Amino acid sequence: MHVYEFQDMMRQIYFHHDSKRGAEGTYLWLVEEVEELDEAIKGRDKKALEDEFADVLAWLASLANVVGINLEEVTMAKYNQKCPKCQSKPCQCTQSFTALPLGQH
Amino acid sequence: MHVYEFQDMMRQIYFHHDSKRGAEGTYLWLVEEVEELDEAIKGRDKKALEDEFADVLAWLASLANVVGINLEEVTMAKYNQKCPKCQSKPCQCTQSFTALPLGQH
Numbered sequence: 001m002h003v004y005e006f007q008d009m010m011r012q013i014y015f016h017h018d019s020k021r022g023a024e025g026t027y028l029w030l031v032e033e034v035e036e037l038d039e040a041i042k043g044r045d046k047k048a049l050e051d052e053f054a055d056v057l058a059w060l061a062s063l064a065n066v067v068g069i070n071l072e073e074v075t076m077a078k079y080n081q082k083c084p085k086c087q088s089k090p091c092q093c094t095q096s097f098t099a100l101p102l103g104q105h
Numbered sequence: 106m107h108v109y110e111f112q113d114m115m116r117q118i119y120f121h122h123d124s125k126r127g128a129e130g131t132y133l134w135l136v137e138e139v140e141e142l143d144e145a146i147k148g149r150d151k152k153a154l155e156d157e158f159a160d161v162l163a164w165l166a167s168l169a170n171v172v173g174i175n176l177e178e179v180t181m182a183k184y185n186q187k188c189p190k191c192q193s194k195p196c197q198c199t200q201s202f203t204a205l206p207l208g209q210h
Contacts, residue, residue, distance in 0.1 A: 001181060002107055003162075009186060013194045023146050034139055041128050041172060050179040053169055057108075057180050060161055067146060069158050076106060078159040081114060089118045 003072035010061040018062045026066050030059040108177035115166040123167045131171050135164040 001009075018026055033055040040048040064071045078084050083091035106114075123131055138160040145153040169176045183189050188196035 013188050013196050016195055027143055038132055053174050053176055054180040054183040056165055058184055064158055071158055074155040075159040075162050079163055083118050090121055091118050
């Protein structure tokens with residue numbers, strides 16, 4: 001399934017809820033699911049891991065619908081067969097991009 | 106582009122970095138990007154918003170590659186043309202699912 005098709009399917013299933021909840025509330029759900037993904041990774045539970053990856057992508061699509069972003073378009077505009085920083089595939093970046101994000105050490 | 110094609114493209118560009126960084130470090134990057142998405146939403150900057158949605162999806166795909174999850178498969182297994190809770194499209198759920206997540210009020 002194309003990324004835009006998935007986003008459209010999420011719109012058909014959830015937009016009546018998502019638009020009422022708004023960007024802030026939908027973002028909080030996304031954060032909640034990202035936290036649950038962490039628990040699933042640490043718990044090494046395959047079924048929970050599958051569920052949580054699905055939920056994070058679903059809530060990301062819901063949030064994109066609420067704020068009017070086409071996920072596939074913006075992602076392909078930035079990551080089109082190469083790293084947007086070094087313009088290479090595979091990525092040749094050697095700096096902080098490959099390590100942990102700032103402030104997370 | 107199919108979800109699995111995007112995930113595979115991320116593998117080709119970044120897996121040498123992602124596998125070395127590991128699940129925990131890659132998860133921290135995902136969290137960092139989710140936080141930047143919040144700033145972009147609050148800042149109402151269209152270009153930043155597009156960039157951050159792309160980054161969150163990219164890091165989610167990287168993390169899925171590290172832990173061996175096929176994003177498209179698990180998402181379609183859970184969200185296949187209907188809400189997994191009420192089995193309807195549009196979703197007919199009336200409970201907490203439609204409000205803010207627990208502990209976030």
